Amino acid sequence: MAVPKRRKTRSKARMRRAHWRVEAPTYAACPQCRQAKMPHRVCSNCGYYSGRQVVETE
Numbered sequence: 001m002a003v004p005k006r007r008k009t010r011s012k013a014r015m016r017r018a019h020w021r022v023e024a025p026t027y028a029a030c031p032q033c034r035q036a037k038m039p040h041r042v043c044s045n046c047g048y049y050s051g052r053q054v055v056e057t058e
């Protein structure tokens with residue numbers, strides 16, 4: 001495996017890490033119950049996905 005010949009300077013490491021940041025998660029309203037849910041995930045409130053119930057909720 002290729003191994004770096006030289007250590008990156010503090011400045012270069014900081015430049016690279018300047019792009020790391022925590023982003024606020026995106027939410028979309030559930031079409032079934034209007035609760036905020038993550039896109040492309042089953043709704044944790046009503047258990048619906050793609051217009052049908054896929055997991056049981058109480």
Ligand SMILES: [Zn+2]
Pocket residue numbers: 030031032033034035043044045046047048
């Ligand atoms: Zn829902």
